[in-house]
Amino acid sequence: MKTRVVLFTFAMAVTLVCRTFAADKPKTDTGTNAPVITTAAKPGEVVARVNGTEIKRKELDAAVQAYTFQMARRGRPLPPGQSALVERDILDELIGRELLRQEGSKHIPADIDKQVQEQIDQVTTQVGGEEQLKKTLAETGITPDEYAKRVRDNVIIRVAIDNAVDKEVKIVPEDVRAYYDKNPDQFKQPEMVRASHILIRCAPDATDEVKKEKRTQIDSVRALVKGGEKFADVAKKFSEDPGSATNGGDLGFFGRGQMVPEFDAAAFSLKTNEVSDVITTQFGYHVLVVTGHKPAQTIPFDQVKDDLAKFLKQRKGNDVTRDQVASLRKEAKVEILVPEPPATPVVETKPVEAPAK
Secondary structure (H helix, E strand, O other): OOOOOOOOOHHHHHHHHHHHHOOOOOEOOOOOOOOOOOOOOOOOOEEEEEOOEEEEHHHHHHHHHHHHHHHHHOOOOOOOOOHHHHHHHHHHHHHHHHHHHHHHHHHOOOOHHHHHHHHHHHHHHHHOOHHHHHHHHHHHOOOHHHHHHHHHHHHHHHHHHHHHHHHHOOOOHHHHHHHHHHOHHHHEEOOEEEEEEEEEEOOOOOOHHHHHHHHHHHHHHHHHHHOOOOHHHHHHHHOOOHHHHOOOOEEEEEEOOOEOHHHHHHHOOOOOOOEOOOEEEOOEEEEEEEEEEEOOEEOOHHHHHHHHHHHHHHHHHHHHHHHHHHHHHHHOOEEEOOOOOOOOOOOOOOOOOOOOO
8 A cells, every 4th residue: 555645534534435325327237335434532632733733533533434435336345354554545645635735725726715615516516416516515524624634634645645746647639549559458448338217116125015016116117118208307206216316317438347237238239219117126117218339349539538638637736746755754743643554465456557548
């Protein structure tokens, strides 16, 4: 972990947790049982000081939970007995984050208030609205003011990193093309479909009476669509998947295996604009329509070159950021107030780096 700069934050942690509370699409259960953030037993405990600024237990625990959640979602839960080592590594990253915040505070962007509000608005939309954000903040023990401050710190840190990277990292078109040509497998896109659905929720262990009632509801909804009403309008009115209902049931494009098996099989067997029969999954009853289809292909260079350039710059920028943190730490007064973890070797498997497609 110490070979990269992750910079976990309250804002990042809260965003992850909010998304777990937000509406779930009918995706396959990974079985990871990824934990959500809980309030620390001693949230006010000081775990480190950086030039006199305190890092508290509450922030460290939130960052550890965010990392644990991310790894579990990737199917790579933390090995037993390594929580103390992970905690220390993440504390080191929080120290690096604080050093960058202090450095960035010397050059605060003039439009910082606007940037902070834009980020808060974006997260609010992602998690399903202001009330959902407030609810999750309350459940995680984070006040709105504290959250806003952390978002502000994130903006300051990001600008500081961006400024340093812009000065030292230059990606030329030849670099981008060379990476594309040397890594053809990274740009292969499997067959994908775009679908919209209407969900009437029904738990697998519901009584026969409840199942009959829910099945009657979805049959009525399907009849409206087959009778000529617009699928999106019916979804907005009746679907019980709030994550997609506001978008007319649209789930976007997805590949095989990304949805639960019953949903997946139906989506990839339908013709474009064909309305499905009622589909039963662990989430309840669905009606879906396929609205687009992409055959398996290699994504053309012109389509990915801009994102690929950003990826290469970010990868080189990680080295710049590490060097910057190391330099700042040499000049800083850093006090770590928690015990050293046991000297057990950490076996880490790193994810394969790949540009966003």
